[in-house]
Amino acid sequence: MIQVSEALTIVAENSSKMPSQIIAVGKALGYVLAETVYSPIAMPPFRQSAMDGYAFRHSIKHQYDVVSISQAGDHSNVKLKENEAIRIFTGAFVPDDADTVVMQEHVMANENSILIAKMPEQFANVRAKGEQINKNGIVFEANTLITPAAIGFLACLGITEITVYKKPKVAILVTGNELVKPGKKLPKGKIYESNSVMLQAALQTIGVNKAKVFKVKDNLKATKKALKNILEKYDVVLISGGISVGDYDFVKEALLKNGVEELFYKINQKPGKPMFFGSKKETLVFALPGNPASSLTNFYVYVYPAIRNRMGFSDIHLPKLARKLNAGISNSSGKTLFLKALYNETHVTVLDSQSSAMLNTFATANCLLIVPNDVENLKKEQLVTLLPID
Numbered sequence: 001m002i003q004v005s006e007a008l009t010i011v012a013e014n015s016s017k018m019p020s021q022i023i024a025v026g027k028a029l030g031y032v033l034a035e036t037v038y039s040p041i042a043m044p045p046f047r048q049s050a051m052d053g054y055a056f057r058h059s060i061k062h063q064y065d066v067v068s069i070s071q072a073g074d075h076s077n078v079k080l081k082e083n084e085a086i087r088i089f090t091g092a093f094v095p096d097d098a099d100t101v102v103m104q105e106h107v108m109a110n111e112n113s114i115l116i117a118k119m120p121e122q123f124a125n126v127r128a129k130g131e132q133i134n135k136n137g138i139v140f141e142a143n144t145l146i147t148p149a150a151i152g153f154l155a156c157l158g159i160t161e162i163t164v165y166k167k168p169k170v171a172i173l174v175t176g177n178e179l180v181k182p183g184k185k186l187p188k189g190k191i192y193e194s195n196s197v198m199l200q201a202a203l204q205t206i207g208v209n210k211a212k213v214f215k216v217k218d219n220l221k222a223t224k225k226a227l228k229n230i231l232e233k234y235d236v237v238l239i240s241g242g243i244s245v246g247d248y249d250f251v252k253e254a255l256l257k258n259g260v261e262e263l264f265y266k267i268n269q270k271p272g273k274p275m276f277f278g279s280k281k282e283t284l285v286f287a288l289p290g291n292p293a294s295s296l297t298n299f300y301v302y303v304y305p306a307i308r309n310r311m312g313f314s315d316i317h318l319p320k321l322a323r324k325l326n327a328g329i330s331n332s333s334g335k336t337l338f339l340k341a342l343y344n345e346t347h348v349t350v351l352d353s354q355s356s357a358m359l360n361t362f363a364t365a366n367c368l369l370i371v372p373n374d375v376e377n378l379k380k381e382q383l384v385t386l387l388p389i390d
Contacts, residue, residue: 002267037159094126170234333373
């Protein structure tokens with residue numbers, strides 16, 4: 001059995017990045033850049049008007065003859081004299097002889113001339129060429145997450161394809177003869193299976209939207225066969241249940257018989273102690289406890305950073321926050337505790353019902369409060385470390 005810090009190090013060291021692929025910008029949402037992107041053009045590519053109004057050469061004069069018009073998309077480089085202006089609209093090309101745009105609300109206009117009632121500063125309301133980015137400037141560094149705004153920015157630069165890390169193919173294998181699919185009649189002695197849909201939802205928060213679910217009966221032969229097929233086709237395998245030391249827990253044996261290298265088994269923590277982490281070639285395997293709260297805790301602490309690492313993120317772990325305790329905590333277990341809790345801007349409250357089988361408080365919690373294994377008592381108002389899961 002190893003400590004949490006050692007387990008985290010082993011997971012990070014063994015989660016290599018996925019291969020890269022070229023993808024259309026419009027389909028890149030949620031992917032992470034594998035290469036730095038440079039701009040093929042300046043943006044804006046010419047001086048633009050930031051307002052609807054009039055472009056002119058700034059001077060002490062207030063009255064100007066209107067000699068032309070410039071709409072968005074036009075490129076009429078009119079030669080302006082000192083006493084001349086052009087009608088211009090937002091996003092339109094600003095002629096070389098003009099250096100300022102006065103907004104239309106600040107002029108008195110007739111058909112052929114304007115009188116500026118409120119003179120703007122020189123260069124006002126003119127977007128310089130390359131104001132957002134110059135040609136060959138860095139658009140995004142490698143390891144940047146592609147968001148809707150990033151897609152829009154790439155498109156406005158004329159970029160149609162980018163190189164990203166592939167998203168890992170994830171399989172979820174559910175074990176347990178006692179499990180029944182939600183929606184079906186529940187016989188005596190059975191419980192509804194919830195871990196697979198819970199883990200699928202948790203994966204979606206990272207950007208893995210398609211995780212395949214497999215189910216297997218609690219026997220060694222079936223478990224070994226199911227794992228053989230899954231290990232050949234998936235990049236990350238999550239197994240729910242069957243990893244403890246009961247008579248019907250066959251997962252660890254089946255993994256070893258399939259050539260999976262054990263990197264660690266059991267962590268000095270509560271909940272979530274009986275977890276197996278291993279690998280076969282580039283495929284990562286997490287055998288998670290069957291108890292729902294234990295399974296989800298270990299997902300956030302270990303699976304989450306492993307998958308983010310594979311996807312190319314720079315910051316792979318959940319962020320850590322510090323808050324003051326609303327009430328004291330004792331820890332006589334000698335284990336690291338991950339407690340379901342609620343935090344606000346200043347304080348954190350540990351919730352009731354911390355059992356590894358109970359999801360009711362997990363469903364209302366917005367963080368996991370970490371109590372280190374070597375800390376026996378935490379006092380009210382003491383600063384503690386949280387992992388936000390909201």
